[in-house]
Amino acid sequence: MNILVVGTVAFDAIETPFGKTDKIIGGAATYISLAASYFVKPINIISVIGDDFPSEDLLRFKNMGLNLDGLQIKKNEKSFFWSGKYRNDMNTRDTLKTELNVLADFNPIVPEKLKDCDYLMLGNLTPSVQQKVISQLIKRPKLIVMDTMNFWMDTAKEELLKVIAQVDVLTINDEEARQLSGDFSLVSAAKKILGMGPRFLVIKKGEHGALLFHKNDIFYAPALPLEEVFDPTGAGDTFAGGFIGYLAKKNDITFENMKRALIYGSALASFCVEKFGPEKLFDLSDKLITARVSEFINLSQFEMDYFG
């Protein structure tokens, strides 16, 4: 099964209580694609960068099995840039700078060969760009997973709701679920959001794990308690990449398999935060991932004996 990923490929500058980076590579599509590359190949990226993006990093992407045929490189333009600073709790961050650059008038073009994608991952981006990608496909993908954020709820609600109505799985965080639904209770929020179109909803709660909602079923995947979170940037995208990667590998989109996919996504995310930027995602192996998944099993699984 192939995966098409649309999202940003960009520069980030990050400051955490542990240190500070210069411009390093980042972007939703970067994290999603690297994480997914441990499950299926190729991962086809639809994105845009300027000619300031280092060619050696593009080579590293290719070596990871990412197909860059849908990555537009704009001459004499600059790549999207975000800089932010994490507070001491590592859960909240302040945006210091956002330079849209090439993203300002991004018109995604899906190459002919990539138009019959099996699994589509819509990374967090302008809903209209997400829509344009869906519209270019020659068949309905087996599964569409969509990530978004509060910014689009504030500025492009109508377009956002149109895209949400077309996807199978929506992934947002708890605050975004509350904002989108207007309900404080996540159970009530989930019911409303499932009524907007998606058959599945993943609510990401950062260090508190993630919830999967489908009809009346709920599954909870814990986050691994970590001694040190070095840099949370990209953890949500990495989670989504591991999630859709595992689903595509198994080509199984049942609720039971989504539970496992949530655990794999959480495992990949737990690696991501160990280093600045996406660096850790270049250095994993099936063996490391399996070992990490075992830690999740130890963390959350138990043998029940019955009461009475």
Added chain:
Amino acid sequence: MNILVVGTVAFDAIETPFGKTDKIIGGAATYISLAASYFVKPINIISVIGDDFPSEDLLRFKNMGLNLDGLQIKKNEKSFFWSGKYRNDMNTRDTLKTELNVLADFNPIVPEKLKDCDYLMLGNLTPSVQQKVISQLIKRPKLIVMDTMNFWMDTAKEELLKVIAQVDVLTINDEEARQLSGDFSLVSAAKKILGMGPRFLVIKKGEHGALLFHKNDIFYAPALPLEEVFDPTGAGDTFAGGFIGYLAKKNDITFENMKRALIYGSALASFCVEKFGPEKLFDLSDKLITARVSEFINLSQFEMDYFG
């Protein structure tokens, strides 16, 4: 196995976004004992009340299998009273009033017949009172579980640490674990706290579940996502009561059994929040509890197939 519970039996007045109560019965020992009563009987309470405490409520306690021989009733004195108001998120609350009354000079006396207790639950109280109870026992209980709160860390740290050094399981919330250890990471905090004496540490995270730490093992019990949390008062105590109740019933204090005890504690807590005060805890049954535990199994258990 018998359980000895020390803690408050008191009045609360509670205000939540859903409503407001007059003085209703409450107190740590009340919630703990009612929850534990579904597992073993009798539950022996060490506490103190004034003669303003309704005799019909004492009768209801007795009907639930609570032994009140260690409950002092002070003539012409008033019971401990707390009132508080929950904010809209239901996770934070402001104390409106605290009247110590009988608690001000509480000198716990363990009746002779109760001095050979098997399982001891030290509910949140002045550390010196917790200490006095331990000191009166004729043998070391098989298991001592202790709950405490930030207030004692601020006002009686030295005495608190002495009691902590004598217990097997400490239950505190995440902010208290951070305060007690001085570490933000819960993993690092847990290591330090386990170094203070307890072999097991339970960190309660409210709607985000609870973590059990023992040596290098971690187990995570989720909280049940609820559509409505009516009144969170006593949820932590109810959790502790279900936890020690299940352990005593099975008379098994291995890490494996503690995992199950955490799930039972969480199940009892999920009932507690459905009504104001401890009311719901009078109306449960083995059948209801087993059904609720099944919901936790559905919520968190999965079949893993391996990667690669």
